[in-house]
Amino acid sequence: xxxxxxxxxxxxxxxxxxxxxxxxxxxxxxxxxxxxxxxxxxxxxxxxxxxxxxxxxxxxxxxxxxxxxxxxxxxxxxxxxxxxxxxxxxxxxxxxxxxxxxxxxxxxxxxxxxxxxxxxxxxxxxxxxxxxxxxxxxxxxxxxxxxxxxxxxxxxxxxxxxxxxxxxxxxxxxxxxxxxxxxxxxxxxxxxxxxxxxxxxxxxxxxxxxxxxxxxxxxxxxxxxxxxxxxxxxxxxxxxxxxxxxxxxxxxxxxxxxxxxxxxxxxxxxxxxxxxxxxxxxxxxxxxxxxxxxxxxxxxxxxxxxxxxxxxxxxxxxxxxxxxxxxxxxxxxxxxxxxxxxxxxxxxxxxxxxxxxxxxxxxxxxxxxxxxxxxxxxxxxxxxxxxxxxxxxxxxxxxxxxxxxxxxxx
Numbered sequence: 001x002x003x004x005x006x007x008x009x010x011x012x013x014x015x016x017x018x019x020x021x022x023x024x025x026x027x028x029x030x031x032x033x034x035x036x037x038x039x040x041x042x043x044x045x046x047x048x049x050x051x052x053x054x055x056x057x058x059x060x061x062x063x064x065x066x067x068x069x070x071x072x073x074x075x076x077x078x079x080x081x082x083x084x085x086x087x088x089x090x091x092x093x094x095x096x097x098x099x100x101x102x103x104x105x106x107x108x109x110x111x112x113x114x115x116x117x118x119x120x121x122x123x124x125x126x127x128x129x130x131x132x133x134x135x136x137x138x139x140x141x142x143x144x145x146x147x148x149x150x151x152x153x154x155x156x157x158x159x160x161x162x163x164x165x166x167x168x169x170x171x172x173x174x175x176x177x178x179x180x181x182x183x184x185x186x187x188x189x190x191x192x193x194x195x196x197x198x199x200x201x202x203x204x205x206x207x208x209x210x211x212x213x214x215x216x217x218x219x220x221x222x223x224x225x226x227x228x229x230x231x232x233x234x235x236x237x238x239x240x241x242x243x244x245x246x247x248x249x250x251x252x253x254x255x256x257x258x259x260x261x262x263x264x265x266x267x268x269x270x271x272x273x274x275x276x277x278x279x280x281x282x283x284x285x286x287x288x289x290x291x292x293x294x295x296x297x298x299x300x301x302x303x304x305x306x307x308x309x310x311x312x313x314x315x316x317x318x319x320x321x322x323x324x325x326x327x328x329x330x331x332x333x334x335x336x337x338x339x340x341x342x343x344x345x346x347x348x349x350x351x352x353x354x355x356x357x358x359x360x361x362x363x364x365x366x367x368x369x370x371x372x373x374x375x376x377x378x379x380x381x382x383x384x385x386x387x388x389x390x391x392x393x394x395x396x397x398x399x400x401x402x403x404x405x406x407x408x409x410x
Contacts, residue, residue: 196230200294224247233397
């Protein structure tokens with residue numbers, strides 16, 4: 001029996017030991033195998049002197065801010081007190097220096113001669129004939145009438161030529177040219193005052209007012225352009241100018257005049273479209289007095305001369321301006337290509353205002369040179385300026401000698 005109990009005890013011990021081995025084996029299989037290179041998490045860096053340790057979330061925010069930071073050149077500076085922002089304004093045009101007026105017509109002589117030479121060449125050709133019969137003199141008359149010289153001036157010139165050719169006898173080309181030049185100068189007039197008067201005046205109370213020039217004429221004569229070119233002439237002569245845009249009835253007339261003024265640094269006074277022209281003219285002279293300008297140029301409405309009401313308004317403009325002081329010049333702008341029709345315009349304007357001078361535009365085109373004589377005879381006032389092209393400096397003071405030389409050629 002004891003032996004049996006011993007055997008059972010040994011068996012129990014053996015079974016327990018086997019069970020412990022199984023459990024131990026299972027536990028070892030459940031553990032992960034050791035890594036050859038264990039991963040070590042570095043501790044957070046120590047903060048530098050003057051810094052504090054930042055948590056991970058703050059570090060992420062810092063990186064996000066750095067990604068959208070402005071470039072160094074655009075650093076945000078501390079706000080400073082500034083004036084209100086000025087809106088973008090279109091850059092002012094560069095001020096131009098007009099060509100000097102002295103000798104302009106001489107410089108433009110070739111341009112004038114191209115369109116006027118037919119008159120001189122035709123006359124010289126006829127006068128050079130060996131025998132000047134009645135038919136020849138009639139041809140000479142026809143040439144002069146075609147050149148818009150007018151009936152009375154033509155008759156006068158032919159009579160004087162007849163007498164002088166008869167006395168001269170033999171006629172060389174040089175003698176004929178000198179003869180014709182002398183007679184044409186006599187007709188055009190060399191003793192007329194062709195100065196554009198723009199000197200400042202003194203009023204009754206002793207105050208100084210600028211010279212005032214009214215520019216009048218019908219639509220299509222180049223009146224507004226002439227006003228702008230005249231401003232260039234005056235600026236070239238060293239005068240300060242204020243422009244008055246009193247042509248309020250024509251669209252864009254004020255804009256056109258202002259553009260001319262800006263190119264030479266002249267201020268333009270303007271009013272509302274279809275506003276009162278007399279009011280604009282009055283304000284222009286007032287501004288000229290305030291600025292101490294030398295000259296005020298007033299571009300009046302280019303109204304049709306057949307509209308009596310509008311012509312009366314032109315008279316009103318002159319009367320209103322004269323409340324400041326006298327009007328020094330009233331320049332009538334005529335299109336030289338209109339010929340005798342221009343004389344009709346001249347008559348009507350002369351009835352409304354006292355014309356003191358004439359500006360002939362487009363004289364370089366199909367114009368007839370004789371219109372210079374005809375219009376002077378009609379109004380009894382001189383041609384003071386002539387337009388010889390589309391260029392800004394193609395308005396020239398009228399010089400009789402240069403004009404006649406261009407007519408008869410070299």
